[in-house]
Amino acid sequence: MTKAMRAVAIREPGGPEVLEIVERPRPSPGPGEILIAVEAAGINRPDCLQREGKYAPPPGASDIPGLEVAGEVVATGEGASIFSPGDRVCALVAGGGYAEYCAVHESNALPKPGDLSMTEAAALPETFFTVWHNVFQRGGLKRGESLLVHGGSSGIGTTAIQLAHAFGATVFATAGSAEKCAACEGLGAARAINYRDEDFVTAVKQATDGAGVDLILDMVGGDYVGRNYEAAAIEGRIVQIAFLHGAVAEANFAKLMVKRLTHTGSTLRPRSVEFKAGIAAELQRLVWPLLAAREVAPVIDTVFPFEKVQDAHRRMEDGSHIGKIVLEMG
Numbered sequence: 001m002t003k004a005m006r007a008v009a010i011r012e013p014g015g016p017e018v019l020e021i022v023e024r025p026r027p028s029p030g031p032g033e034i035l036i037a038v039e040a041a042g043i044n045r046p047d048c049l050q051r052e053g054k055y056a057p058p059p060g061a062s063d064i065p066g067l068e069v070a071g072e073v074v075a076t077g078e079g080a081s082i083f084s085p086g087d088r089v090c091a092l093v094a095g096g097g098y099a100e101y102c103a104v105h106e107s108n109a110l111p112k113p114g115d116l117s118m119t120e121a122a123a124l125p126e127t128f129f130t131v132w133h134n135v136f137q138r139g140g141l142k143r144g145e146s147l148l149v150h151g152g153s154s155g156i157g158t159t160a161i162q163l164a165h166a167f168g169a170t171v172f173a174t175a176g177s178a179e180k181c182a183a184c185e186g187l188g189a190a191r192a193i194n195y196r197d198e199d200f201v202t203a204v205k206q207a208t209d210g211a212g213v214d215l216i217l218d219m220v221g222g223d224y225v226g227r228n229y230e231a232a233a234i235e236g237r238i239v240q241i242a243f244l245h246g247a248v249a250e251a252n253f254a255k256l257m258v259k260r261l262t263h264t265g266s267t268l269r270p271r272s273v274e275f276k277a278g279i280a281a282e283l284q285r286l287v288w289p290l291l292a293a294r295e296v297a298p299v300i301d302t303v304f305p306f307e308k309v310q311d312a313h314r315r316m317e318d319g320s321h322i323g324k325i326v327l328e329m330g
C-alpha cells in the first residue's frame with residue numbers, strides 16, 4: 001500500500017488562503033531518481049504565480065508547489081548511483097517541494113555544502129541554478145566586467161550580487177528602500193541605487209564614467225527595457241528572467257543596434273533534467289567550495305513552519321523581505 005505524506009495543495013487559483021495542507025501519496029523514486037525526506041523547502045516568487053494560476057507546472061511535474069528542497073536521501077531508484085540513503089542533499093525540482101517527501105533525478109541534487117544548515121541548503125538551488133545560468137553561462141560575465149542587478153534584495157538578487165562579486169565583477173544593484181540598498185552593499189555591491197529616489201541610468205553612467213555596464217540581469221521589464229538599453233555599455237548584454245512590470249514594452253531599438261547590444265532571456269523550470277544536470281556539475285565544481293568556505297552564503301529573511309505556508313506567501317508578497325523565505329518541516 002502506498003504510504004501517505006503531508007503536502008501543500010493549491011485549492012483553486014487565488015491568494016495565500018488557497019494553500020492548504022493535504023494528504024498525498026508519497027512519491028516513489030523512478031529510474032535515476034532519489035527520494036528525499038524534506039527538512040526544508042525554499043519559497044520563490046514563481047510559487048506565488050503558480051498559486052495565482054499564472055504559471056502552470058511543466059508537463060510531467062507535480063502540481064504541488066515548491067522548486068527547491070533540502071533533506072536526507074531515504075531511497076534510490078533503479079540505476080541511481082551518486083547518492084545513498086543517509087546522504088544530506090539539496091535539490092532543484094520542477095515542482096513538489098512543499099511536501100514531506102520529494103523525488104528528483106539525482107543529477108539535479110547536490111550534497112549539502114559544508115556546515116550549512118538544512119534550512120540554508122534549501123535556499124540555494126533555485127537562485128543559484130538561475131543565476132549561474134543567466135549571469136555566467138548565458139550572460140557570459142567575466143572577471144573585471146560590471147553587472148547591474150535589478151531587484152538586488154530579492155532571492156535572485158542577493159545570490160547574483162554575491163556570486164558576481166566573488167568572481168571578480170563590479171556589481172551595481174537597484175532596490176526599493178534604503179534598508180534593501182544597504183543589504184545589497186553589504187553583500188558586495190559597489191553601489192546600490194534606490195530606484196524610488198534615483199534614476200538608475202544616471203547613477204550607473206556616473207559610476208562607470210559614462211561607459212555603462214557590461215551586463216544587466218533584469219526581472220522587471222516594462223519601462224526598464226528601454227532604460228536598460230540606455231544603461232548598457234557598448235556590446236553590453238541584457239538577460240531577462242522575469243517581467244514584474246510587464247512583458248509588453250516600448251523601447252528605442254536604435255540603441256540596441258547602435259550599441260551592438262545583446263538582449264536575451266530564459267526560464268529554468270521547463271528545461272530538461274540533462275540541462276539542469278550540466279548547471280549542477282558546474283555549481284558543484286566552482287561554487288560549492290565558496291559556499292563550504294562561507295565566502296558566499298544564502299541570505300535568509302524568514303523561516304516559517306510548514307503549517308504557516310500561507311504566512312510565508314504573504315511575507316513574500318508584502319515585498320519587504322530581503323533574501324530568501326524558507327519553510328521548515330516539523
Ligand SMILES: NC(=O)c1ccc[n+]([C@@H]2O[C@H](COP(=O)([O-])OP(=O)(O)OC[C@H]3O[C@@H](n4cnc5c(N)ncnc54)[C@H](OP(=O)(O)O)[C@@H]3O)[C@@H](O)[C@H]2O)c1
Nearest residue numbers: 044045130151154155156175176219241242244266267268
Ligand atoms: N527565468 C527564470 O528562470 C527565473 C527563475 C527564478 C526566478 N525568476 C524570477 O526572478 C524574480 C525574482 O525571484 P525571487 O524569488 O528572487 O523573488 P523576490 O525575492 O520576491 O524578489 C522580487 C523583488 O523584485 C522587486 N520588485 C520590483 N517590482 C516588483 C513588482 N512589481 N512586484 C514584486 N516585486 C517587485 C522587489 O524588490 P523592491 O522592493 O526592490 O522593488 C522584490 O523584492 C521573480 O520575478 C521570479 O519569477 C526567474
